[in-house]
Amino acid sequence: MNAFATVSRALPQPGGAALLLDFDGTLVDLAETPGGIAIDPGLPSLLDDLARATGGALALVSGRAIDDLAGFLPGYGGPLIGGHGAETRLDGRISRHPLAGSALLARLWSEVQALAAEAPGLLAEPKPTGCVLHYRRAPGHEAWVQDRLAALAGSAPGIEAHQSKMAVELRPDDIGKDRAVAALLQLPPFAGRAAIFCGDDATDEPAMAFCLQAGGTAIKVGKGPSAAPHRLDAPAALRAALTHWAGLETAR
Incomplete structure (x- = not known):
């Protein structure tokens, strides 16, 4: 069985899950410069499909600025957490940490x-x-x-x-992806669901640990130590796993 199929079958069912996705190194390959990344042509439609499969319980949780994320994914209107939790976009409204613009x-x-x-x-x-x-x-x-x-x-x-x-x-110093995820999981449609966090580096580990402690799970993308019980080698493998998990292969 392919690694992505093995991982996807170990995850909670989409209808009862909250899916939380890092961006760089997780959904897209890293590049030498922040602006040098390439967006896979199928990523925007995959995010739309995942949002439907989870009943809207899908959010991107990134270290990038929200405006930056929105520029790479102009058609994605769902929840965004940027700046490692210092920015949040919910229902189209953006809130930022008080230090912004200081x-x-x-x-x-x-x-x-x-x-x-x-x-x-x-x-x-x-x-x-x-x-x-x-x-x-x-x-x-x-x-x-x-x-x-x-x-x-x-x-x-x-x-x-x-x-x-x-x-x-x-x-x-008072923000972090774990805190942002904890707050998000108190809100509909995320509340009461099994959280799945997918990330690739040390900035994602606190959120992974939080989701595991809360009864959810996590996927590590790439090399390096991690608390995540599941691992895939590259963003392309994660996109394939999520496609398989949501049952989208047969739907397309």
Whole structure:
């Protein structure tokens, strides 16, 4: 049996599940730059089909900004959690963390831009509720980036430096995907359902652990340690597993 079929058969039935999906590295392959990702042509229709199969209990839970996610998926109108929980879009309305637009974040963004200019290959990325310094194209600077952003976080009350894949992000210290998921699961149509979280890196692990503790499950996409009981090797395999899980193969 294919790995995606094995995983999909182990999941709760769609009608009783809440499906929570990370974006980069989970639904789409990672790229050297945040804007360089390619959207699989079938992804928008797959999300529509999954929303119907789950009765609307589908949400994207990402570190990206909500406006960024919406730009990549203009036809998706469902719930979005962005900035690791610092932004939420429900029923078309967006709410953001109080630090969004603050002078503190503006100062940090200026300093992160200055750090990016110090070494070829580093890339600074602004977000409404933080900023990121990517070193995917300069892996030799990993420790340097981690040290510099840890120092910046130490100078900024309410901010933490958070490690992700080949990047360090400065973000509010009172947010997280686990907290965002916990809040979402209190709301209809998510409440009372078995939560399934799908993610690919360390920023997803708290949400995976929360879902497991709440009686749900999780799927890890790619390599690396994880609490998730299920694993698939790439976003394409996850898309195939979700198609199989929702019974969409025979419907198409």
